[in-house]
Amino acid sequence: MSTYIYAITAGDHPARLDGLEAVGASGSLRTVAGRSQKAVVSDAPPELRAKRRDLVAHQAVLERLLEDGSALPMRFGLVAPDEQAVVAALDENTEGYAQSLEQLHGRVEYNLKATRDQDDLLREIVAESEEVRQLNEATRENPAAQDNKVALGELIAREVEQREGREAGALVDALAPAAVGNVPGAPVDGHFVNVSFLVDRTRAKDFTDVVQAEADRRGAAYELKLNGPLPPYSFV
Known part of the structure; x- marks a missing residue:
């Protein structure tokens, strides 16, 4: 199943996702871990459109993550083929993500x-x-x-x-x-x-x-x- 991506964080980010809704109400929010970073994801809805409810859900996830540390926010609508593709991207760009997370910390x-x-x-x-x-x-x-x-x-x-x-x-x-x-x-x-x-x-x-x-x-x-x-x- 396609995977919807909200953000990338450091591996030790608490990623408190309780009480938040996934875009398209498509299952629960979760994290996918690479070697050093992890991504906050959910199942991608079958029909992804920029409805107000889904835009609000996407934004709420990002705001919660930023309360607890650095996060690289993905724009609404970013979808990967599956979780394996997300892990591969995390591991391929570990150093770049680390630099970006440091640059955006507290900002x-x-x-x-x-x-x-x-x-x-x-x-x-x-x-x-x-x-x-x-x-x-x-x-x-x-x-x-x-x-x-x-x-x-x-x-x-x-x-x-x-x-x-x-x-x-x-x-x-x-x-x-x-x-x-x-x-x-x-x-x-x-x-x-x-x-x-x-x-x-x-x-x-x-x-x-x-x-x-x-x-x-x-x-x-x-x-x-x-x-x-x-x-x-x-x-x-």
């Missing part, structure tokens, strides 16, 4: 997404770019001049991309000293930042305070959405 992930009011950004571009102002005036004086409209649109698009890139770099630089590390996430439409930070659990309050201070400094035109603490998916 959690926070994901930050940031947006800026587009009208506020456009006002800034018009105020600071002479070329944009000139083209904007030209299109107003001659609305039929299609070339000017196209050129203005392309120029504004470049300005938006460049300014959002600088803003993203400045924001990450401002928050980075309060974290252990950070990794960029996939671009998200409408957001100029999508980045995950690895934070010492004991400094989580310090990190969230720094994010709030940065949000206050930037003002109402910006929205900084912080999600966490999370299992450190992005750093596995």
